[in-house]
Amino acid sequence: MGAVCSRKRDQSADVDGFHRGVSGRYCKSGSSKWLETTFTRPVLQIQREKRKCPSLLELCTYKIREDIDNYGSFSMLPRDLSQQIFNELVNSQRLTDVTLEAFRDCALEDLHLRDYPGVNDNWMDVISSQGSSLLSVDLSGSDITDPGLIYLNNCMNLQDLNLNYCDRISDCGMKNISGLSKLRSLTFRRNNAITAQGMIALSGLVNLLKLDLEKCPGIHGGLIHIKGMTKLESLSIKWCNCITDADMKPLSGLTNLTSLQVSCSKVTDFGITYLKGLQRLSVLNLEGCPVTASCFDSLSALASLSYLNLSRCNLSDDGCEKLSNLVNLKVLNLGFNDITDACLIHLKGLTNLESLNLDSCRIGDDGLVHLTGLQNLKCLELSDTDVGSNGLRHLSGLHKLESINLSFTVVTDGGLRKLSGLSSLKSLNLDARQITDAGLAALTSLTGLTHLDLFGARITDSGTNYLRNLKNLRSLEICGGGLTDAGVKNIKDLSSLSLLNLSQNYNLTDKTLEMISGLTGLISLNVSNSRITSAGLRHLKPLKNLRSLSLESCKVTANDIRKLQSASLPNLVNFRPE
Structure with a gap:
């Protein structure tokens, strides 16, 4: 959120034989x-x-x-x-x-060396010396190779093994962990060298509860080797564009599966039919898969399904009436699909819904009337739709709403008054040029707000007066508005703030840094594209919790920030310019 005035999102966690002789x-x-x-x-x-x-x-x-x-x-x-x-x-x-x-x-029981510099095969001898005591190892992002994994054979009680981003491990390395029969969790994210042949080594890991093979593009045909993992509860094969309908068949017998991530694969409606017998499945991510509304025939058989992601699946209104069968859903993501207001009528019976994502769908004010009965709704994503001020009246009775995203909609200042009764609201995103100071005035009753995003809104110094009542704000973004130092006076007493983004307000000066120096809870601060200079950095010394600082396009150098970091801001780990 640094150097641009507006943004358009496109959404999609590691001496030998020493004689102890102690008592x-x-x-x-x-x-x-x-x-x-x-x-x-x-x-x-x-x-x-x-x-x-x-x-x-x-x-x-x-x-x-x-x-x-x-x-x-x-x-x-x-x-x-x-x-x-x-x-x-x-x-x-x-x-x-x-x-x-x-x-x-x-x-030792736990060796968590995720992204630690210098970890390679030379470390594995000491790691393996922990023997049967070792329960958890995280070597993510290391330079471990296939021979290095041989050492783990001494650690027969190992339960959790994380090898994400270890791109020097291949099918040969998989053989070296095949004997770790007590493994409960194994993750191999982002590995181009593992193939279906290598996955044969996994067939003996019958106690696995979690298997993560995200971004492993060579595993097509390899899932046949996990069909004996009847205890498996969580499987991620997302971002594996090699996965097809045939790969779904071996999963049909994994009846303990509760979470399945298959996003961005080639799985179609036919592949989904293999999931009908997974009665414990509660989380299913099909984002970006070429499925149609026909998949609802199979999904409606999943009695425990509570989370469903169908974002970017090119769904249309045709056939979406079967959505009404998914009555146990709590989270539904339909974002970036070609659905209109006509589709929303089929959501009326989904009264258990707590989160609904309609980002970038072709919906407007008329469709929101079908949401009035969703009294358990807590999170609503309407970004980049044709929703305007008139449609917000249908949301006024949803008293459990905690988060609404109205960025890139046509909602105006007047429409925001219809949100004034939503006493549970904590997060509001109003990233839109048509929102002005008058819109902020309509929000003064929402004293429970903890996150307010006004990125791109036309807020001036006068508008910040309305922020004084929002004492619970932890995150505030006012970017690209017309703020000067005078407007920051109304922000300096919001002591709960941990994130403050005032970028793109060109008239802010070093005086702004002086005024916010009392916000000692700040973790992230962005005042890019302003008139801040190196001389003003001294005012940031009290912000001991600061971890991220962005002052791009200011009269500040990376060396200036490094000096401040060394002398006064020990927790600062991310800064720009760098």
């Missing part, structure tokens, strides 16, 4: 609970929280981290203590192939 009280089942901490944050924060006394464990791990080169082994420590030290070294980026050696034979 029983230091055994691996020992506990460090006596240190009275759960250690849920990096120790680095200890010195910054001057009002809080650090725990004994925090002090110990911080000291060890600073002197890590002085330690040869932690294997004599209780497992949970050595686990905390390991986690701290990862969080602080102090773990290397040299310091890793200190954790040999520590019987």
Whole structure:
């Protein structure tokens, strides 16, 4: 949201043989609970929280981290203590192939090294030395290769293995994990080297509950090898454009399946017929698949179906009357389809709906009358439709509504008054040029709002007066309007804000940064395309929680921000210019 005045969205989470010889009280089942901490944050924060006394464990791990080169082994420590030290070294980026050696034979349970730099096959010997204690390993984004996976054969109790974005692993590597029969979760996202032949190795993993093969384009024909995974509850093969109707047949016997992601594949209505017997299936994502309204014949047999994504499926009104059979749906996404107001009449009976997405559909005011009975609706997406002010009157009785997106609609200031009674509303997106200060005036009663997006609206200094009552706002975007420093005075007391986007307001100066310096809860700040200079950066020093800062097209350099980061903003991890 930096350098443009308007936006159009197009929508679609890792010394050998050391002799311990320690007494029983230091055994691996020992506990460090006596240190009275759960250690849920990096120790680095200890010195910054001057009002809080650090725990004994925090002090110990911080000291060890600073002197890590002085330690040869932690294997004599209780497992949970050595686990905390390991986690701290990862969080602080102090773990290397040299310091890793200190954790040999520590019987650690969790090694989460997602996107950690330098992880390769040389690390696997120490990882495997954790033996039967190791339960979870995340090596996502690493340089692990097929031979490196051989080491995992020593970890027979491994339950969770994450190898996302490990593009140096091929079918040969799959063979090396075939014996991990206790695996419950296996993820292999974005791998071009795995084929149907390699998936033979998965056939013995009969205890798997979750299998993720997102963006693995070579697995067509390989799903036959998972038909024996009768315990499987979650399967993702989305963004695999090789998947066809034939690949759906092996899934028909996976009767414990509750979640299936098949988006952006070649599956048609015929392929969906194989899913009829999956009576526990509650989540089904078919986004971008070439299905038609005929698929509703099969989907209506799925009694537990509560989430259905049919976005970008080229659906039309023809045949959509069968939508009315899906009475248990809570989430329905029909966005980016060729449906009109005539289709919405078939939603009247879906009274369990809590979320409805009609983004970029050919609907207008008349269709919204069919939504009046959806009293459980909490989230409504109407972006880029022909909905205008008259249609909003049909939403006035939906008192459970918490989120409405009206961006790129033809709603005007007058129409916003019809939303004034929606006391549960927390999120409102009004990304539209025709919204002005008068529209903001209509929102003053919505005191529960936590997110307000006015990106592209024509808001001036006078309009910001109406924001003063919205004390619960956590996210505010006013971009491309006519704000000056005078308007920011009405924002500076919104102490709950964690995200503030004031980009594209060219007349804002360093005075703006001075006024918002009291918003110490800010995590993200964007004042791009303004008159901010390097001199104004000093006002940001109190914003210790700031993680993202964007000052593009300002008189500020990347070096200026780095100096501020080093001296005063330790949590800042993302900034522009960079």
